[in-house]
Every structure is written in C-alpha cells, then in structure tokens.
Amino acid sequence: MFQGTFDADVLSRWVLKRAHPGWLGLRYRDHGSDWVELELPWRADLIGDERRPVLASGPIISLMDMAAGMSIWVANGIFRPVATLDLRVDYIRPARERASVAGRATCYRRTRSAAFVRGEAHDGDPKDPVATVSGVFMTLDPARMR
Amino acid sequence: MSAGLTPYAEALGMRIVEGGEDGATLLALDFGHELEGRPGAWHGGAIAGLLETAGYAALRSELVRQGRDPLLKPINITVQYLSTGRPRESFARGRIVRLGRRNANLEVEAWQDDPAKPIASAVMNILMVEEEASKVL
Numbered sequence: 001m002f003q004g005t006f007d008a009d010v011l012s013r014w015v016l017k018r019a020h021p022g023w024l025g026l027r028y029r030d031h032g033s034d035w036v037e038l039e040l041p042w043r044a045d046l047i048g049d050e051r052r053p054v055l056a057s058g059p060i061i062s063l064m065d066m067a068a069g070m071s072i073w074v075a076n077g078i079f080r081p082v083a084t085l086d087l088r089v090d091y092i093r094p095a096r097e098r099a100s101v102a103g104r105a106t107c108y109r110r111t112r113s114a115a116f117v118r119g120e121a122h123d124g125d126p127k128d129p130v131a132t133v134s135g136v137f138m139t140l141d142p143a144r145m146r
Numbered sequence: 147m148s149a150g151l152t153p154y155a156e157a158l159g160m161r162i163v164e165g166g167e168d169g170a171t172l173l174a175l176d177f178g179h180e181l182e183g184r185p186g187a188w189h190g191g192a193i194a195g196l197l198e199t200a201g202y203a204a205l206r207s208e209l210v211r212q213g214r215d216p217l218l219k220p221i222n223i224t225v226q227y228l229s230t231g232r233p234r235e236s237f238a239r240g241r242i243v244r245l246g247r248r249n250a251n252l253e254v255e256a257w258q259d260d261p262a263k264p265i266a267s268a269v270m271n272i273l274m275v276e277e278e279a280s281k282v283l
C-alpha cells in the first residue's frame with residue numbers, strides 16, 4: 001500500500017477519495033515532474049466567517065499540505081508516506097466569494113530524509129495568489145511504521 | 147457575533163469545552179475517519195485547522211469581553227508538527243501574545259493525553275478590521 005511507483009493521475013484518484021482529503025472533496029488537476037495542482041471546490045459548510053461566503057483558511061491549509069505531500073511523491077517517483085514538520089501560510093488576500101481554490105505545490109529540494117516545498121493557492125489567476133506556503137516534510141520509513 | 151465557531155469548525159465537529167475569561171478557550175475534536183491523513187494518523191491540515199480555530203476562539207472571546215466585534219482576517223500561520231496525531235480526541239488552546247488595535251499575535255498548542263506533550267504548535271497573526279472602517283475602505 002505504501003510503496004511502488006507513483007503515478008499521480010491514478011493514485012490521486014484513490015488518495016483523494018478517502019479520509020480528510022475525501023471529506024474536503026479535493027480534486028486532482030495536474031502535475032509535472034516536481035509539482036502537483038489540486039482543487040478545493042467551493043462548499044458552504046467550509047466558510048470561515050458567517051458574514052462572508054468565503055472558504056475558511058483551514059481547508060486551504062489542508063489543500064496545500066496535500067498538494068505539497070503529493071509533489072514530494074512525484075518528485076521522488078515513488079509513493080512513500082511523508083510527515084509535515086513545519087508549514088507556513090501567508091494569506092495575501094481573501095478568496096473571492098463562493099470561489100473554489102486551486103493549490104499548486106512544488107518540491108524544490110530533497111535530501112535523504114527531508115523534502116522542501118513551496119506553493120501558491122489561487123482562485124482563478126495563478127499570478128494573483130490568495131496565499132503562499134512553504135514547508136518542510138520528513139520522509140517516513142514504512143518498515144518502521146505500525 | 148458571539149464567540150461561536152465557524153461553519154467549517156462545526157462541520158468538522160469542533161466544540162468549545164471551556165471558556166476562560168483570559169482568552170483561554172479550550173477546543174476539543176473527536177477523531178474520525180474524515181480527519182485522517184495517512185492511515186492511523188491525523189491529517190496535518192486537520193490539525194492546522196484545529197490550531198487555527200483555537201487561535202480564533204481565544205481572540206474572539208477576548209474581543210467580546212472588550213465589547214469589540216471586528217472582522218478577523220488571517221495574515222499568516224506557522225505550524226510546527228511535533229509528533230504524530232494518534233487517532234483519538236485532541237485538544238487545542240490559544241494564547242494571546244499581543245492584542246493591539248489592528249493586529250493580534252497568538253500562540254496555539256494542540257495535544258491529546260497530556261497538555262505538557264503537545265503534538266503541534268502554531269504562531270499566528272490576525273488582522274482586525276472594524277465594520278465601519280471596512281465600509282469606508
């Protein structure tokens with residue numbers, strides 16, 4: 001379940017269906033050799049402030065955390081679990097009302113045990129992001145996991 | 147607006163289990179499959195959502211105490227993941243480090259069995275916009 005060649009198109013269909021990404025309804029959009037783009041569809045029960053119909057920041061963190069983890073899988077070429085060590089999110093501007101948010105994360109550096117990721121979330125125009133993120137992940141050894 | 151939780155927080159099942167006068171609002175969240183990341187562990191994004199909500203709850207309760215009701219806009223959050231979140235109930239509490247007129251800085255910790263052994267912590271900055279001012283701007 002944890003190991004094998006990582007095919008983002010195929011595996012994202014499975015990995016985004018279950019658990020927290022499944023609950024959020026995250027969708028696969030595209031990927032390259034070291035990046036993955038996912039989408040968080042608009043949903044009324046994910047609002048962060050009743051006065052404005054805008055997606056809360058919590059689901060956007062989940063979107064970026066998931067895209068970041070997947071960018072490490074495509075960069076590594078294998079499907080191996082990773083754990084987030086540190087994640088920073090800067091909210092540049094609010095998303096538009098009732099807008100879905102897309103998140104693209106790039107794994108720009110890997111060492112034997114760590115992976116460094118940065119990314120942007122946008123609501124239509126990638127050049128006008130709603131948030132930027134940077135994070136550090138640790139690759140886990142499946143043999144040591146229970 | 148009261149110190150109630152956001153639709154997002156309620157959809158995930160977060161609840162306030164204790165409201166302190168000093169902004170020490172304690173949040174609890176039972177584990178469920180919808181919070182899982184890799185099998186047998188909390189998703190990092192769900193933990194971040196709990197931390198962020200605890201920060202907002204602490205700030206909101208202090209603002210209510212002061213008779214203020216501004217719009218809260220996140221500026222940033224930095225989350226440190228300290229250990230794996232096991233599939234069980236988790237708690238989070240925010241502490242206001244600095245509360246000014248336009249900006250608040252908070253520290254938040256999340257834990258499971260022992261408050262002295264946090265599974266994650268966060269630092270966050272929140273912009274506060276008074277409704278009248280937001281109409282003018």
